[in-house]
Amino acid sequence: MFHERLPETYETLPAGAPRRRDVWASLLPRRSRAAFRLGISASVAVADFLTICGTGLLIEAAYYYAMTGQLIPMHEARSLRISGLIAIVVLLTNLFREEYSIDNALALKPHLRRAATLWLAAWAVVLVLGFATKTTTDFSRVVAVTLFVVGLPAMLGMRAGMIALVRRGITPASASVSRVHLVGYEEDIARFYASNDAEALGLRVIGTSYLRRIDPAADAATRLAQMSEDLDLAVSVVRFLRPDDVFILVPWAETADVERCIDAFLRVPAALHLRPGTVLDRFPDMQISRVGRLSGINIGRRPLNLGEILLKRAFDLVVALTALVLLAPLLAAVAVLIKLDSPGPVFFRQKRYGFNQQPFGVFKFRSMKVEENAAFRQASRHDSRITRVGAMLRRSNLDELPQLINVVMGEMSLVGPRPHALAHDRSFERRIALYARRHNVRPGITGWAQVNGLRGETLTDLDMERRVQHDLHYIDNWSIWFDIRIMVQTVISPCAYRNAF
DSSP, rough: OEEEEEEEEGSSSSOOOHHHHHHHHHSSSTHHHHHHHHHHHHHHHHHHHHHHHHHHHHHHHHHHHHSSSOOOOOOOOOOHHHHHHHHHHHHHHHHTTTTSHHHHHHSSSHHHHHHHHHHHHHHHHHHHHHHTTTTTGGGHHHHHHHHHHHHHHEEEEHHHHHHHHHHHHHOSTTSSSSEEEEEEEEHHHHHHHHHHHHHHTTEEEEEEEOOOOOOSEEEHHHHHHHHHHHHHHHHHHHHHHOOOOOEEOOOOHHHHHHHHHHHTTTTTSSSEEEETTTTHHOOOEEEEETTTEEEEEEEEOOOOOOOHHHHHHHHHHHHHHHHHHHTHHHHHHHHHHHHHHSSOEEEEEEEEEEEGOOOEEEEEOBBBBOTTOOOOOOOOOOOOTTTHHHHHHHHTGGGGGHHHHHHTSSSEEEEOOOBBBBHHHHHHHHHHTTGGGGGSOOEEEEEEEHHTTOOOOSSSHHHHHHHHHHHHHHHOOOOOHHHHHHHHHHHOOOGGGOOOO
């Protein structure tokens, strides 16, 4: 058993006792550390509370001034009752979920979905209480609706600013970051250091205990004695350094050694973690879950839960039906132009794979000349088959509008991965990893890849890989706000019209 020399600068320091005491003092936990971490968490929580209440007050003050030309007296400000209740719900829920911990602040991915869900839940609480107490008429509907729309972006903006300050002010040398001790075989710890940067992870490695590889020819008693010796020494070091977390890097395949490590480090007052190689990095949201009485590590949930499926479907139906009614004159005019421009049907219908790879017929305005018994060939730039009206429809994305019918029929969604021709699906599924995962949600009229300019002809596998990466990002980060953002970008962003031909 041997340990990493801590820290490396220790070797270059003079042998004087005061300097060595400084080195050890930097490794051990400081008394003010807990108070400092608590202060940062409390600051983020207070900032959340003040942002929500302040936003509500500013909205009401602006509305009152617009109506009366005067500043609102504080005793007449009723918005504080709504915003204060919302702030309390948000604050208590986040405290319960430990959302204000430094570790969450240092996380690379913000919890946008969790924040949006909590915001909707807080407003549901307000509406239920208002209905139960018959006080909904006491508040301005303009102020309430504006607070609902503006409050979440204001809170997220404030949170982003606070997280930026925390990340800027905290480094691995700071006393407030998590202090970590590593335990494992030399090759596993070397692999950890090679693939991870402590500063990027927002932690500080204060110690490393290496386990000796046991001679396979040794008898069971010798093997047990050597492992016990190594673990006893490692536990002694951990008790002295008092880290917050101990990571066991022994591969899970070596079950007996992992069990002995667990038994040894359960005796020390530190959080204990198992890290089976790099597989955890692929699934940042994995958690222990139970199905019936069976426990397991959940590395991926269903793309959308039941509530999200119902919300997305309701949104699709309302928007699609409204759009079909409002756009009926435009659809009729386009149909007439197609018929006048070239012989053939108005609509082009082709089989595509949808949710769970179930085939369906996708509707589009016909933009090409009709060719009898022609083999499938992807449209390309300057394709001679594209008609004059078809070129205009493709450039403006109007050829996709009939897919609103597919949305109403439940075969598509307004937003999702774009469906490809069956021949392309079968070909790319064999060549591109996780391509088939695009079918875990309904295909969409528009999508995250399309509004980022990834549309049109796919000349290489790299073109499709980039498109698939964007589609998978959409699936993993879905929210109703993300759908609305993509729909807005589809209309106004120049990228959404790139490569249209």
